[in-house]
Amino acid sequence: GNSVTQMEGPVTLSEEAFLTINCTYTATGYPSLFWYVQYPGEGLQLLLKATKADDKGSNKGFEATYRKETTSFHLEKGSVQVSDSAVYFCALSDRKEYGNKLVFGAGTILRVKS
Amino acid sequence: KAGVTQTPRYLIKTRGQQVTLSCSPISGHRSVSWYQQTPGQGLQFLFEYFSETQRNKGNFPGRFSGRQFSNSRSEMNVSTLELGDSALYLCASSLSHRSGLAGLETQYFGPGTRLLVL
Numbered sequence: 001g002n003s004v005t006q007m008e009g010p011v012t013l014s015e016e017a018f019l020t021i022n023c024t025y026t027a028t029g030y031p032s033l034f035w036y037v038q039y040p041g042e043g044l045q046l047l048l049k050a051t052k053a054d055d056k057g058s059n060k061g062f063e064a065t066y067r068k069e070t071t072s073f074h075l076e077k078g079s080v081q082v083s084d085s086a087v088y089f090c091a092l093s094d095r096k097e098y099g100n101k102l103v104f105g106a107g108t109i110l111r112v113k114s
Numbered sequence: 115k116a117g118v119t120q121t122p123r124y125l126i127k128t129r130g131q132q133v134t135l136s137c138s139p140i141s142g143h144r145s146v147s148w149y150q151q152t153p154g155q156g157l158q159f160l161f162e163y164f165s166e167t168q169r170n171k172g173n174f175p176g177r178f179s180g181r182q183f184s185n186s187r188s189e190m191n192v193s194t195l196e197l198g199d200s201a202l203y204l205c206a207s208s209l210s211h212r213s214g215l216a217g218l219e220t221q222y223f224g225p226g227t228r229l230l231v232l
Contacts (some may be wrong), residue, residue, distance in 0.1 A: 036223075043118075043204055043223040089157065093219075099169040100147055100208055100221055104157040 002027045006090050006105035013112050019077040021108045023064075023090035026071065031092040033057075033066055033073040034102070038087045047075075047088070085112045116141065118207050118224035126230045132193040135227045139186050139207030145169070146188040147221060148180060151202040160203075163188050164210055195231045202226045 007022040025031065032051040036044040048057030053068035062077045073090060090105040119138045127133050139146050147170075148160040159172040163182035180190040186207075192199055206221035 034220075041225075043225045044206075046220055046222070049220065091157075099162050099164060100145055100206075100210065100219055101159050101162060101170045101172075102147075102149075102157075102206075102221060103159070106156050 002029075002031070002092060002094050002103045004090050004092055004103055004105035006088075006108050008106075008108070010109035010111055013080055013110070015082055015112055015114050016079045017112075019075070019080045019084075019110070021075040021088055021090075021110070023073045023075065023105060024071050025073065025090075025092050027092055027094055029094045031094045033064070034091045034093070035062070035064055035073070035075050036089045036091060036104075038089065038107070040086075044089065080110070080112045082112045082114050085110055118205055118222055120203075120205050120224040120227050122227060123225065124228050124230075126232065127195050128232050129195055129197060131195050132191060133195060133229060134189055134191045135203055135205075135229075137188045137190075137205030137207075137224060139188070139205075140222055143207035143209055143222070144186055145208045145210035145219070146182055146186065147206045147208075148188070148190050149204045149206065150174075151204060151226070152200070157204075160190065192229075197231050200229060200231045202228050 003026045034049045035047040037047045048059045050057040050066035056065045064075045087107045089107045091102045145164045147162040162170040166182045177193045182188045204226045206223045208219040208221045
């Protein structure tokens with residue numbers, strides 16, 4: 001079946017540090033890949049997505065590249081801010097399946113200290 | 115454009131009761147999906163509705179059910195509540211097309227309904 005594995009947190013960084021959150025996936029088909037972010041007390045917000053191999057998704061300084069050869073979609077940001085503190089979820093949607101169904105990783109808590 | 119709205123935001127029930135949660139999608143969106151979020155199991159897909167029909171279903175018992183109305187608004191119902199049903203229930207909507215465009219669409223999430231079962 002389909003699954004997503006994320007690095008365990010929490011990840012604690014100082015402001016302006018470089019961020020990497022690892023994400024790997026297993027899929028029977030050819031998935032689209034997503035990063036969602038959840039701030040305290042809120043729902044999920046789409047951060048970025050990529051729908052085919054070698055695509056790079058980017059938004060608000062965050063980037064992730066769809067690597068089919070390593071089945072990975074690692075999230076990176078060059079300089080984090082305190083406001084980036086949140087839970088980050090990697091997810092996939094398998095295009096072999098009809099309709100919409102996201103499979104999520106366990107989530108990675110990011111804490112940024114000033 | 116208004117986002118996805120969910121009501122109520124918080125709910126306290128006791129074991130054995132039933133509960134109904136409501137979700138209003140973004141205007142024009144035709145697909146509504148439901149997810150359960152718990153500390154132990156993470157985010158899990160419950161079901162998806164499109165054009166008033168269930169299009170996808172996750173691995174949850176029959177106590178969990180849903181429906182979609184002609185205006186795309188959706189409700190989910192949990193009967194005979196158990197302590198383990200305590201969770202954040204998230205609703206997501208997407209534009210969708212009858213062809214499915216499986217996996218390519220972005221789902222937009224609401225703020226969730228936090229259910230506590232005592």
